[in-house]
Amino acid sequence: DSLSRLFARCGCVQSVDICEKPGEKKEKLTSKGGGFQVAYVVFRKPAGVQAAKALSREGPLLISTESHPVKTGISKWIASYAASVVDQEELKAEVDAYMQDYDKKIAEEEAKAAKEEGVPDEDGWVKVTRKGRKPGLPRTEAANLRVLEREKRKRARKELLNFYAWQHRETKREHIAQLRKKFEEDKQRIALMRAQRKFRPY
């Protein structure tokens, strides 16, 4: 607001967009007002841009003036605390309105889904949903993983581990190798602790 007032002297201001970083073209207005931000001032006419460019030589522009002060410090926080106090009636009305809308929307969607149930699309495919007579698996990651897991277990059951002599030898060898590895690891850890003087009791 104050920005558009400020630049009004250069020409008619159409809108002011504020974002966190330059170049971001997201349409959401930053809700939290802290920190440094970038503002895009859109003028009605190109002449405004020219005028704004010429401005910089005339010294800094003041945002906070006598007539339109920008609240900072205590007064700002008090105002925001006061703003955080909500009017119950208003809130209630808003909630009710939203929920009615929402219910309506959901109902519409459901009605639409029910209409499409079992109707093949132009390629002749029928979409399987949870609602139908034969609900399919839900398409979630967890379900997929479950299926994979079951497959794996099935395969593992078929495999024989201690059947051949070489398998037996292999496991033994692996075990010893593991022990050796652990021994080495422990030695290293001890060396590390010694380096850190972990063994000086006092």
Added chain:
Amino acid sequence: MPGPKQELGTGISQAEMPCSGSVRKRALPGESWAAAGTSGQGITLLPLAKIEELLKEVTLKETKKKKIDAFLHEINSLLSAIPETPETELTDQAWLPEGVKVPFLQVPFSVKGRFRFLSPAELKVVGSYLLGTCIKPEINVDVAVTMPREIFQDKDNLNQRYHRKRALYLAHIAQHLSKEKLFGSVKFAYMNSNHLKPILLLRPQGKDEKMVTVRLHACPAPGLFKPSRFYPSKNNVRTAWFMEQSTPKEGAPEPPTPHYNNSIICDTVLLSHLHFLSSAAADFPGMKDGLALLKVWLNQRQLSKGLGCFSGFLVSMLVAYLLMKRKIVKMMSGYQVLRSTLQFLATTDLSVMGISLAKDVDASLPVLDDFHQAFEVVFVDPSGLVNLCADMTASKYHQVQFEAKRSMEILDDRTVDGFQVLLMTTKPMLRAFDHVFHLKHVSKLQGACKKMQLLNELMDRGGNYVAAALPFVVSLLARGLAGGALLVTHSLPQISEWPIDAEPPKHKDVGPLTFGLLFVPEFAAGTLEKGPQADHPEALDFRTFWGEKSELRRFQDGSICEAVVWQADTVCQKRLIPEQIVRHLLKLHMDIPESSICYTGALLESVIRTGQEASGTGEEAMVSVVFPPIPMKPIYSFHTRIRTKHLLLPSEEKPCPAYIAPLKIICHMEGSGQWPQDKEAIKRIKAAFHLQLAELLQQQHQLVCRPAVTHTDVYKDGYVFRLQVAYHREPLILKEVVTPEGMLKYQDTEESRQLELETLHLPYLTSSLHGLQQQHPAFGSTCRLAKRWVSAQLLSDNISEECVDLLVAFLFLHPAPFTPPSSPQVGFLRFLDLLATFDWKNNPLIVNLNAGLTDADLTEIKNKFVAARSRLPIMFIATPKDQWSSMWTQERPSAQILQRLLVLASESLRALEEQLMDPLNSQDVKMVFRPPLDFYDVLIHLNPNQIPRHLESVDRPLKSFSRGVVKNSTAVKILFPVVDYDPVQCYLQELRDAFSDLALFFYDKHGGEVIAVLWKPLSFQPQPFKVSSMKGRMVTTLNNELVCIPNVEAILEDFEVLGEGLVKSIEARTEKWTI
């Protein structure tokens, strides 16, 4: 290594170890250490190797041994060259030159007998050096100097004549040796601080001075005294002489002087003890290791120094005893020796059932009962004459026993790293005992001796009133505190060495005497001590014990009993009842004035003045309520000041209202398919719930409520509760992502994680901690102290409260080697110690809440931790519900902050312990709660007017602004107070939003008056010009290039503008940096 299986108990089962036997055997000895630091599947050499490393660290190296041997040879030749002196009266000490004083308190001075110096008959090294069991840090070599027979006359055993001669002998040696260049220092000391036994300390010249101390003991020629004169029931100090009366009183029997006798007889057996020990240590390599471990164990518990200590020599004799009794066999390893010895100590009470090393029972020798009558703790040496534990008090032995028991528990507990806990952790009194108090002036004990009529004991102890009175003081306290105290113990009086030209230290030079009290957790429960019924004979005894505090009371069951009632209203005061008891008893029975007792039980508690101990009250009406934070903050209620509409608002002109922290309550909605599946819709539903809840509470319970979109605030009895409705599926809905293929995936988002933390994990954690609080009443206060300290050091925004909670919970759940703290102060000290010493880089901190983790889980966590170290947060805390993510420390603290925290913790701990252990100075314990500010670059001073929590600050402001007083109004129509309004926090938020990439902001949220700012050094380096990084920078030219540097002046001005009305002044400390 045959058959030590029964010793080692349940370890690795056979099934886990199908492979070679050799590996298994090697793993055995250290197996019980195996718990921590091991790598899971059982077999590891780590524990064993740790012990070996420790032994390497503490034992003497061969090269040093050679040096020491050479040094000893030189001493030998020097000693035999000392000139002899003509015979003089004992009291005529004019022949001694100026530069040396007799190392003995000659009270009374006059004594018969004649003395001359003759060259020593024999020089022998005795003690641990020869056995190879002496360990660092103090390498002592004991040398026995045998005084030739010709020095002595008849009846030298009487009236300290022997002691005087010994002292003169040493003085003469000292005087000659002090002229030699060989020695770095020649000093006197008391052996184990026993003033009846002076010794001469010799240290080599130059840089080896620290290496070794040679202790010269003068001892009589063998066969000089008849042993029967020194039986514990015999008298060797005449009352008339001691009282300096000319004629002995007729008829009165002379009292026995067992301690005096012991002090002579133990000089005669030095050599035989050496032979005894060396025969025990022969072909027993494990003994050497075991003794080294035991000595480290004793040292860490501060039991091995001072009068009546459990010295290294004593423990060697104990191991020899166990060997004799076949409790230990020569095949055992060092670890097994340690374990068996601790087991023996834990189960045997030497103050009731003494033990003796004497093999053949000679009918003429005194029996154990004689010893028990004379001494508190009995351990008789091989000769059957000397009590090795003569100076030890029963309470000291009980402490040793307690420690041994505790250590055995730790060894059996596989979840604790026994090695670290038993041998590497020191247990100073302040951290080990719940309450510690000092007797500032031990000379007051003189009066106590008089009052208790301890003349005989004084005579026996050669006038040492501290040693004479100590057992009585301790037993008095133990009886008085019997209800709550687990252990009452005292510090060992210690007298340091002194130069040879100084007078020997007096008894009062032992400095303040410290007593430690260990309590059962429930000790703070009652204020009343019920005695026997009024008409019972014990009643009189009870009355005399408690004095005028005892009064008759009628109890509910109709009985009329003697009882003592202590004044205590709050929990905090109840914790201090022991102080009242101690002060009262010492005054009543010992004539010790209150002013000379310095009680440091709860000095710190003033920092966390709690108005009320808050707890979730008055919410009985609600169903399925989870109370989150066990309220940790002092809570102040609010009094109306300004009214606008129906509630209160802060105003500009008046000081800002006192801060009210809302207590959060989370209500879970019931799961139902009816609830909407959309984020926005759920928000509305919750808002509707909040409105409805507020309405219902207002109507049905007449509570004042204020609903908002995200919560409903409820005011009741001075507290504000913040009701939040939560829906358990909401985090899931927030996580939902639909992939392009139409698959539903769950992905953690910032929002969902936050919500999960708040509604799921926090309530769980809180309820677990609440359970802990029920078990350990000191938990809450310890948490508060810890948090207060963290925030006083301005770091509270950099470490989450839950993280501090968990750290404190760790202290209570895994207290080894201590017991769980029963007072906030000791808890806080251990918290600082934990912070300062825990190795965050290499170890996860596992807080086993509700014992929810099994052994297997623990090892798994440790292994995964090692594997994934680099990806985990710097401070990794695992709990049963949160084994892998350490959610409370994920974002903060950063490595730098943690480092700073560690430094601060160790410094605070040091300063605090110094203050608490030094009763003579004024104790300003709040010092550690005042942050050092010289470290920061900019200080923003705030206007106290606008700090809502000003009253919570460490140094409570003398006068603060009226922010209203506690008003527990039950009136229905009251105005809703200002809740959760803290301008300073708003200010900090804005500062961080704007300048977080340039500087760090630190603030004590409990009423600090200063915001400290630290520039980030990286951001001060000139950077190339870029539009996106122009925040707070200005363009300059450097080497003809356009660069940006922070525009500090403008930033400082911004600080002021942003905090208009709140900022008083900004102090830029430009000495560290330039604009």
